[in-house]
Amino acid sequence: xxxxxxxxxxxxxxxxxxxxxxxxxxxxxxxxxxxxxxxxxxxxxxxxxxxxxxxxxxxxxxxxxxxxxxxxxxxxxxxxxxxxxxxxxxxxxxxxxxxxxxxxxxxxxxxxxxxxxxxxxxxxxxxxxxxxxxxxxxxxxxxxxxxxxxxxx
Numbered sequence: 001x002x003x004x005x006x007x008x009x010x011x012x013x014x015x016x017x018x019x020x021x022x023x024x025x026x027x028x029x030x031x032x033x034x035x036x037x038x039x040x041x042x043x044x045x046x047x048x049x050x051x052x053x054x055x056x057x058x059x060x061x062x063x064x065x066x067x068x069x070x071x072x073x074x075x076x077x078x079x080x081x082x083x084x085x086x087x088x089x090x091x092x093x094x095x096x097x098x099x100x101x102x103x104x105x106x107x108x109x110x111x112x113x114x115x116x117x118x119x120x121x122x123x124x125x126x127x128x129x130x131x132x133x134x135x136x137x138x139x140x141x142x143x144x145x146x147x148x149x150x151x152x153x
Contacts (some may be wrong), residue, residue, distance in 0.1 A: 009132070012125075014077040019117045024051035024124040024134040029121060042116065051134040057127060062120055069119040073108060080104045 010025035021027040027050030031043045047054050084090070084100045 009130070012130070016118060016121050019056075019121045021048035021051060021053055022121070022128045023053040023131055025047060025130060026050045027053075029055060029124075030117060035117050038113065041113050045131075052137075053128060053134075057124075062123065065116070065119040065123045068122045069115055069133060072115055072119065076111070077104055080107060115140060121129065 010020070012025070015022070015025035019029045021029055027045075029044055029048070030041075031045055034041045035041045044055050046056065074118075080103065081100065083115035084103070088096060088100075090096055090100075
């Protein structure tokens with residue numbers, strides 16, 4: 001007998017990169033799938049459209065994403081530095097370091113909208129774990145939700 005494709009546990013890396021719900025790894029966290037529509041790229045769903053997991057855990061919850069975003073940005077900078085060093089090289093006799101700085105800044109600006117979304121997904125994954133019983137209503141309910149301040153992140 002073959003297991004159904006929907007019964008398998010989705011890959012954590014793929015679900016984070018696609019900004020899926022950390023509880024079921026199937027539902028979309030964002031209302032719009034395009035991270036480069038700068039008017040709507042950070043509009044999140046209130047709950048997961050598959051499992052019902054709330055995404056607004058508490059007031060100011062997503063301020064911690066700056067740490068995740070910073071770490072990923074540093075990793076991107078290190079990766080571009082190593083790639084530049086291997087393929088082009090650095091020298092004290094010319095301006096190659098400045099060309100790398102410009103290219104690195106361009107790459108960071110280019111991935112920034114996607115990076116902000118992924119950082120939120122990773123941050124939420126620290127606090128909301130995957131549940132194999134997500135389809136049975138196993139939801140982490142926020143303890144300190146203040147209705148007056150919903151969405152003030």
